[in-house]
Amino acid sequence: MSDEREGRGGGRGAGGRDGKDGKDGKDGKGRRGFFRRKRVCKFCVDKIDYVNYKDVKLLAPFIPERGKIQPRRISGVCATHQRALQTAIKRARQIALIPYTTD
Amino acid sequence: MSSVRQYELIYIVPPETTDEALAELQTQVEAITQRFGATIEKTENWGRRKLAYEIGKHRDGVYVLHVINGPAELVTELDRRLRVFDLVVRHLVVRVDEELAIAERARVRRKSSMASRRVRRGLPPEPTEAEKRRDHDDDDMDGLEQGFRGGRDGDR
Numbered sequence: 001m002s003d004e005r006e007g008r009g010g011g012r013g014a015g016g017r018d019g020k021d022g023k024d025g026k027d028g029k030g031r032r033g034f035f036r037r038k039r040v041c042k043f044c045v046d047k048i049d050y051v052n053y054k055d056v057k058l059l060a061p062f063i064p065e066r067g068k069i070q071p072r073r074i075s076g077v078c079a080t081h082q083r084a085l086q087t088a089i090k091r092a093r094q095i096a097l098i099p100y101t102t103d
Numbered sequence: 104m105s106s107v108r109q110y111e112l113i114y115i116v117p118p119e120t121t122d123e124a125l126a127e128l129q130t131q132v133e134a135i136t137q138r139f140g141a142t143i144e145k146t147e148n149w150g151r152r153k154l155a156y157e158i159g160k161h162r163d164g165v166y167v168l169h170v171i172n173g174p175a176e177l178v179t180e181l182d183r184r185l186r187v188f189d190l191v192v193r194h195l196v197v198r199v200d201e202e203l204a205i206a207e208r209a210r211v212r213r214k215s216s217m218a219s220r221r222v223r224r225g226l227p228p229e230p231t232e233a234e235k236r237r238d239h240d241d242d243d244m245d246g247l248e249q250g251f252r253g254g255r256d257g258d259r
Contacts, residue, residue, distance in 0.1 A: 049206035049210050091195065094195050095113050095193060096158060096164070097152075
């Protein structure tokens with residue numbers, strides 16, 4: 001389940017459609033459709049109802065190197081779960097499980 | 104009359120804290136909870152962990168978690184007292200009963216809706232073992248990919 005999300009940039013899934021006539025000339029136009037991947041909310045897929053702030057392993061994928069909270073448009077998390085995730089991350093920060101910021 | 108709510112209390116003590124000092128702190132916390140007629144449902148010691156950022160001069164800390172059922176006044180008192188203890192590097196009290204109730208409701212709702220959908224399709228309400236196994240290795244692309252590459256090598 002999780003490996004579906006990992007290759008977000010790879011875009012292997014939608015490749016078949018543009019692949020046939022997608023030579024160099026059409027690259028600029030077809031690119032968007034080519035690389036987009038269906039993004040799914042990890043919490044909905046895994047049926048996680050309660051985003052536990054004590055579970056660092058659960059929260060870690062949504063905290064990029066800089067320590068900011070990853071926006072929904074990138075992670076694909078649904079609005080409901082993003083809200084829950086946000087409070088969970090903020091709590092975890094307070095108790096030093098997750099950094100506020102790195103360097 | 105104040106109602107009973109569920110809280111989670113986490114605090115961090117320095118790793119060099121002796122067991123006696125930690126036990127002393129825990130009895131203090133217990134004493135406060137008892138004074139408010141509250142009960143400690145669960146106590147967990149997570150042991151030594153690296154802090155995500157330095158707090159004062161500390162880089163590591165011992166985490167202790169209490170799950171407490173008690174009134175709201177208890178939290179103000181606990182918060183005030185924990186602030187005073189020099190031993191406690193950092194503490195956090197979170198009310199969890201409402202959130203857990205919401206999560207539980209969502210879980211029940213999903214389960215019942217899944218069961219009713221399955222019954223409508225003429226299946227037993229609970230997924231059988233065989234179905235669960237099939238769900239797992241559903242999206243396996245690796246075999247497909249290898250087969251394709253192998254074919255092209257053959258043509259050449």
